[in-house]
Amino acid sequence: MASLGIAVALFFHVLVFSVTGADSATFTIVNSCSFTVWPGILSGAGTAPLSTTGFALDPGASTSVTVPASWSGRLWGRTLCSQDPATGKFACLTGDCGSSTLECSGSGATPPATLAEFTLNGAGGLDFYDVSLVDGYNLPMxxxxxxxxxxxxxxxxxxGCAADLNVGCPQELKVTSAGSEGGVACKSACGAFGDPQYCCSGFYGSPDTCRPSQYSEFFKRACPKAYSYAYDDGSSTFTCASADYEITFCPKPSTSVKAAGGEYAMLAAEVSGGVASSSWTPPLWTVAVAVSATVWQLRRLF
Structure with a gap:
């Protein structure tokens, strides 16, 4: 009888676990770039900060961060960082969070920066995630x-976006730096011009009035799975249940936008074990509603 009771208890424990998901997830952050990247992490409003909000990651190095099951937030890479020997102030040329320290401590990335965005254990118990170029681009991810x-x-x-967009970035969007060949980042049209039609604000603050521009199409052609502008939801938000996530900077092989026709296939080729698909499968209508709700919540959080 005791063994039966244990079996029943175990059954309900497994049942509850399968419905509610794991207690935590693991983000494995990998730097495949040939240079140091300083990842930054920002938790969404009402979400507890993680044990670290910024650190250095040497070329070829990786680190793991434990994330609560219901966490929401974003992650990005900072580049060309240094500490002023006189003042001790820490700053980065791209992706800087303005904290003046290695840790971002509740501050987000200064555009342009490639963003990975997550809402874990959201609507329907699913994780929602995307890679966004809405705030511009600084690193393949x-x-x-x-x-x-x-x-x-x-x-x-x-x-993600495996293409090197800094190479073919339109001149009017390009961020340059003395001593660096070519560009170091690529602004969004909103960041470059501040025009409501590019920022999806004011009269253009709805999917019906804010349409893709020649600049967002530049990002979309190179990186078809990444967000290219604010209302690019249908092809750019993805879902999974109770997963861990590997976030790689400069995934190999990366390519320039000049060869971006092969980027989509290379993105899928980065995945082993058949976990991921190289094509987008439209979700059921119930999940579509959940996606819209979660995207709306993400916009309110940040």
Missing amino acids: LVVPRGGAASGAGNCTAT
Whole structure:
């Protein structure tokens, strides 16, 4: 009888676990660049900060960060960082969070910066994630779910932008630096011009009035799975259940925008074990509603 009771208790424990998901997730952050990257992490409003909000990651190095199951926030890479020997102030040329220290401590990235955005254990118990170029671009980035439950509701697809957009960035969007060949980042049209039609603000603050521009199309052609402008939801938000995530800067092989026709295939090729798909499968209508709700919540959080 005792063994039966234990078995029943175990059954309900497993049942509850399968419904509510894991207590935490692991983000494995990998630097495949040939230079140091300083990742920054910002938790969403009402979400507890993580144990670290900024650190240095040497070329070829990786580190793991434990994330609460219901966490929401964003992660990005800072580049060309240094500390002033006289003042001790820490600053980065791209992705700087303005904290003047290695830790970002509740501050977000200064555009332009490539962003990985997450809402874990959101609507329907699914994780929602995307890679966004809405605030511009500074580094190639790939997000790969690991060990998640793929289903009709969540297909655990890899996403990101593996192309080097700094090479072919339009001159009017390009961020340059003395001593660096070419550009070091690529602004969004909103960041470069501040025009409401590019920022999806004012009269243009809805999907019906804010349409893709020649500049957002530049980002979309190179990186079809990444957000290219504010209302690029349909092809750029992905879902998975109870996964861990690997976030890679400069995934290999990366390419310039001049060869961006092959980027989509290379993005899928980065995924091993058949976890991710190279094509976007439209979710069920219920999940579509959940995606819209979660995207709306993300916009309110940041």
